[in-house]
Amino acid sequence: MRRLFPILDWGPQYDRAALGNDLLAALIVTIMLIPQSLAYAMLAGLPPEVGLYASIAPLVLYALFGTSRTLAVGPVAVISLMTAAAIAPLVATGMADQLGAAVALAVLSGLILLAMGLLRLGFIANFISHPVISGFITASGLLIAAGQFPALAGLSVRGETLPHLIGAIWQKAPEASLTTLGVGLPVLAFLVWTRSHLRPLLLKVGVAPRLAGVLSRAAPVLAVVATTLASWGLQLDLPVVGDIPRGLPLPTLPPLDPALWQAILLPAALISLVGYVETISVAQTLAAKRRQRIDPDQELVALGIANLGAGFSGGFPVTGGFARSVVNFDAGAETPAAGAFTAAGMALATLFLTPLLYHLPKATLAATIIVAVLSLVDLSALRRVAQISRSDFLAMLATILLTLIAGVEAGISAGVILSILLHLWRSSRPHVAVVGQVPGTEHFRNVARHHVITAPGVLSLRIDESLYFPNARFLEDRLLAALAEEPGLRHVVLICAAVNAIDTSALETLEALNARLRDGGVTLHLSEVKGPVMDRLLRSHLRTELSGQVFLTHYDAMMALAPEVTRACHDAARCETARARAAR
Amino acid sequence: MRRLFPILDWGPQYDRAALGNDLLAALIVTIMLIPQSLAYAMLAGLPPEVGLYASIAPLVLYALFGTSRTLAVGPVAVISLMTAAAIAPLVATGMADQLGAAVALAVLSGLILLAMGLLRLGFIANFISHPVISGFITASGLLIAAGQFPALAGLSVRGETLPHLIGAIWQKAPEASLTTLGVGLPVLAFLVWTRSHLRPLLLKVGVAPRLAGVLSRAAPVLAVVATTLASWGLQLDLPVVGDIPRGLPLPTLPPLDPALWQAILLPAALISLVGYVETISVAQTLAAKRRQRIDPDQELVALGIANLGAGFSGGFPVTGGFARSVVNFDAGAETPAAGAFTAAGMALATLFLTPLLYHLPKATLAATIIVAVLSLVDLSALRRVAQISRSDFLAMLATILLTLIAGVEAGISAGVILSILLHLWRSSRPHVAVVGQVPGTEHFRNVARHHVITAPGVLSLRIDESLYFPNARFLEDRLLAALAEEPGLRHVVLICAAVNAIDTSALETLEALNARLRDGGVTLHLSEVKGPVMDRLLRSHLRTELSGQVFLTHYDAMMALAPEVTRACHDAARCETARARAAR
Numbered sequence A, B: 001m002r003r004l005f006p007i008l009d010w011g012p013q014y015d016r017a018a019l020g021n022d023l024l025a026a027l028i029v030t031i032m033l034i035p036q037s038l039a040y041a042m043l044a045g046l047p048p049e050v051g052l053y054a055s056i057a058p059l060v061l062y063a064l065f066g067t068s069r070t071l072a073v074g075p076v077a078v079i080s081l082m083t084a085a086a087i088a089p090l091v092a093t094g095m096a097d098q099l100g101a102a103v104a105l106a107v108l109s110g111l112i113l114l115a116m117g118l119l120r121l122g123f124i125a126n127f128i129s130h131p132v133i134s135g136f137i138t139a140s141g142l143l144i145a146a147g148q149f150p151a152l153a154g155l156s157v158r159g160e161t162l163p164h165l166i167g168a169i170w171q172k173a174p175e176a177s178l179t180t181l182g183v184g185l186p187v188l189a190f191l192v193w194t195r196s197h198l199r200p201l202l203l204k205v206g207v208a209p210r211l212a213g214v215l216s217r218a219a220p221v222l223a224v225v226a227t228t229l230a231s232w233g234l235q236l237d238l239p240v241v242g243d244i245p246r247g248l249p250l251p252t253l254p255p256l257d258p259a260l261w262q263a264i265l266l267p268a269a270l271i272s273l274v275g276y277v278e279t280i281s282v283a284q285t286l287a288a289k290r291r292q293r294i295d296p297d298q299e300l301v302a303l304g305i306a307n308l309g310a311g312f313s314g315g316f317p318v319t320g321g322f323a324r325s326v327v328n329f330d331a332g333a334e335t336p337a338a339g340a341f342t343a344a345g346m347a348l349a350t351l352f353l354t355p356l357l358y359h360l361p362k363a364t365l366a367a368t369i370i371v372a373v374l375s376l377v378d379l380s381a382l383r384r385v386a387q388i389s390r391s392d393f394l395a396m397l398a399t400i401l402l403t404l405i406a407g408v409e410a411g412i413s414a415g416v417i418l419s420i421l422l423h424l425w426r427s428s429r430p431h432v433a434v435v436g437q438v439p440g441t442e443h444f445r446n447v448a449r450h451h452v453i454t455a456p457g458v459l460s461l462r463i464d465e466s467l468y469f470p471n472a473r474f475l476e477d478r479l480l481a482a483l484a485e486e487p488g489l490r491h492v493v494l495i496c497a498a499v500n501a502i503d504t505s506a507l508e509t510l511e512a513l514n515a516r517l518r519d520g521g522v523t524l525h526l527s528e529v530k531g532p533v534m535d536r537l538l539r540s541h542l543r544t545e546l547s548g549q550v551f552l553t554h555y556d557a558m559m560a561l562a563p564e565v566t567r568a569c570h571d572a573a574r575c576e577t578a579r580a581r582a583a584r
Helices: A007-013 A016-043 A048-053 A057-065 A077-092 A098-118 A122-127 A130-152 A162-175 A178-204 A209-217 A219-233 A258-263 A265-289 A296-312 A322-330 A337-357 A362-374 A380-388 A390-406 A408-427 A469-485 A504-519 A531-539 A554-561 A563-569 A572-583 B007-013 B016-043 B048-053 B057-065 B077-092 B098-118 B122-127 B130-152 B162-175 B178-204 B209-217 B219-233 B258-263 B265-289 B296-312 B322-330 B337-357 B362-374 B380-388 B390-406 B408-428 B469-485 B504-519 B531-538 B554-561 B563-569 B572-583
Strands: A432-437 A444-446 A458-463 A491-495 A523-527 B432-437 B444-446 B458-463 B491-495 B523-527
Touching: A007 A057, A016 A048, A016 A077, A016 A130, A016 A219, A016 A322, A016 A337, A016 A362, A048 A337, A057 A296, A057 A337, A077 A098, A077 A130, A077 A258, A077 A265, A077 A362, A077 A408, A098 A122, A098 A258, A098 A265, A098 A296, A122 A265, A122 A296, A122 A408, A122 B408, A122 B469, A130 A162, A130 A178, A130 A265, A130 A362, A130 A380, A130 A390, A130 A408, A130 B504, A162 A390, A178 A209, A178 A219, A178 A362, A209 A219, A209 A322, A219 A362, A258 A265, A265 A296, A265 A322, A265 A408, A265 B469, A265 B504, A322 A337, A380 A390, A380 B504, A390 A408, A408 A469, A408 B469, A432 A469, A432 A563, A444 A458, A444 A554, A458 A469, A458 A554, A469 A504, A469 B122, A469 B265, A469 B408, A491 A554, A504 A523, A504 B130, A504 B265, A504 B380, A523 A554, A531 B380, A554 A563, A563 A572, B007 B057, B016 B048, B016 B077, B016 B130, B016 B219, B016 B322, B016 B337, B016 B362, B048 B337, B057 B296, B057 B337, B077 B098, B077 B130, B077 B258, B077 B265, B077 B362, B077 B408, B098 B122, B098 B258, B098 B265, B098 B296, B122 B265, B122 B296, B122 B408, B130 B162, B130 B178, B130 B265, B130 B362, B130 B380, B130 B390, B130 B408, B162 B390, B178 B209, B178 B219, B178 B362, B209 B219, B209 B322, B219 B362, B258 B265, B265 B296, B265 B322, B265 B408, B322 B337, B380 B390, B390 B408, B408 B469, B432 B469, B432 B563, B444 B458, B444 B554, B458 B469, B458 B554, B469 B504, B491 B554, B504 B523, B523 B554, B554 B563, B563 B572
Parallel strands: A458 A491, A491 A523, B458 B491, B491 B523
Antiparallel strands: A432 A444, A432 A458, B432 B444, B432 B458
């Protein structure tokens, strides 16, 4: 029960102090969330109220089921972009209207997340590697910014890929409105400035650090208020948010067309995975700061239920947002109740504030989106990753380029598939080193890197990887090649110190190798076999059929197979002579 | 050049002795191959001459390009079954006739194999694990036998799955012919008897062991001759092979319908992979006996060209056969020229022998197939695999059941996908052990398995796996859970002795963990880091940001972090007292 309802953990100890802190945090987050919700609904190509609706029911549900004390869920930039991309073809083919498609997407994402959580399949998210998710977020940020820049000039441009967007902007550029630009650009400049300069300024004038952090993140609210007043007071002629229906969201049912559900299966799965990866990463960062615990499987359940709530209340897919969660945390939220209070705040806003938002310029929302997403863009990560791993770099580059050129679904899918294939490819070619004795010691090192002595007729191979079916045949090829190339070969010793695990394929390969080497007059030995590997060896045919022995240490093996050379090598000076004598 | 034309290796040294040996081997293999080729064409649902054609051009081409000296290619049982399964739906939907579909299948398999060889993608075949291929072959053997048993009674039954076959047999049973059964059952009994008893008998009467082996495998030829004579001489009324067109195969072009090629893409890919896995395993077994070398990538090229040859000469997919290769080897074949001579023998057979095969009873061919495939069935492997690994057992069982119930394509695909998923799942949960000091030593062991001493406030975790994206998050969850559970925790030391490699995702996870643990007041240390992993650590942010140290040995780490307990533990008697004192 406690696992499924984390509220049982913190509910009973809830007191007045926590209530005060949670209420204050909720107030601040609500103020920040109103323009964000409108902006992300706009980004997803949906009516503004949908953004508000997505910030009510999901928050209450997450508060009941989530294990993070401070995570704030709701519409976020990348998921809104993915929603826009998923909806567009459905609307274009007339399969559903925008709202119906969005609701179906939220419900299906919710079901997928819930199923993954109940079946404990959270590990599936592991297969989105860091370089892939980071490349995807960078490319999404670029795509979002490219789509929102025109809105600063009053242009409404849509497109799922960079080439489309550029083409559309090129075509519509003549229609740019200077009035809108006159609002949009200053807001953008102001927001960019506040990103880096407001917090230091506030600190300098003596504001407490935590409050300064919260205030500097609330700058978009200031921009919203100022430009709404200007647009209304000066009767400016620019695109504004306009009428938002007042009132709470009504229960909504998604369209029940099977073709629609089939069409959104992949997008919904991708939205679920990307949203989950983001959520868990934010939640864990915040939880660690207070030494709290996140249960990744329960987070899936909570996020799933939150998305079901979003769908059935006429919203669109939601996830844990980084910026708003940090504000919630910094503002002092202590329990998930803060989320429920935020939901109440958003509900009040839909009831009473929407008329005030009529004159809010769309350009202001575009500017807040641009500033929010440009902080997601991190192209320098490409260079960092390139320094560490070539295959990670490849996967990341492919993700970025494909996301930009072919869209979000193609980008993230290709990245995931490519990184899994590269991973399998790498693990199919384990590092295997021929080793020899370091003169004057009982140690053995790679012959290619160190001055070491090898005994004639004995091949010592160190396997630097667990042995399983993707790499079993590689070892076989390697050993059979050695067999064909070295006519004087009598013994092969496999050093298994780094073999953490072995599977049936690898065991059978070893059995076959053992037989083939024996047919070729070569004895197969093993050394430094770990416990779990030895357990399995003993249950295989090798227990009785291994032509050679299993040695505890490789030094023992060499003492048994080439005693003169090995013993002589203990004395560094005598090494070469002993080897030369043995080779004759 | 030599890599692409292995004939350049052995051609120049070809002499009269080798010629004699190769000619004798070719003669024996030809005699064995004639009934086999007819039988496997029948199994694939094709006219008998197609089997003969598939045993001419492919053999010559493999002799030119293959790296195995003794591998004999041609039609084999499992690939013939897969061909039958691939062709059936195409014929049923009228997309192609049987021969056209078979030819297209051979050409496409050839192209796939050739491309894999030229692009050096042979490693893809690694992903068919041993339990999956062994389960698949067992299930195929059962399917083939179930399809051939009715032919012993003169019934012609076709079906792609066991339920279909059983249903068809049930329906047709009343039509069973006693005459046919009177030929089929004795032949079957004779062949089963020769399998186990002929060779010992021949050895007892003084036949040389190698010759005895060859003769006992030629028993089907005796059955063919005897029953053909009986059928002709006694004018028996039973299904016979009938008219086989005389003459060499003519150049054939596959149908060019794009829909057909798309429909056979998956079957052709599966036939290629299964055929390749079988070929390489036979070739390596034989090559090792003579310490010869197989080049797996070149084998792909050779097998690809052989299949192209099969297709363009009106044959069906071929691969390296186990039984015939062993006969070739035992009969003394020295070079691939033996294969070319076999091809010449088969060509002569199509020119002059086909009238003699008119009266060959189909029941005899069915019996030879049954005996050949029953040796492939190895259900005891299930028990063996179960003892070694549960996930391998699951993959094998799924392969067998799905192959029997849903057909060969579903079976092998499901097996491969399941084993890759299980592999990824396993590698996403690496073995991680909390370790403590063995009293009186500098060694550290799993606290769950040994009596060891842990120092208060220090968590020592040994990671028994390389760190990469599939398992990065697992480590994170594990450590953050420890952080939340142990309020007194001050230091975490990760023992990386078994971490053979690390990727960007894992490095970034460590960076995040480092920051999160630091936020929670815990210092992160590493010990026993391997060279390649250290190289990457030094290129990441961890180089400057690691809150703790990197220790050469774990003992060093513990001496630095908990010196009293660790030093005291060197003396087994003082361990507990030191620990108790430190915990106060």
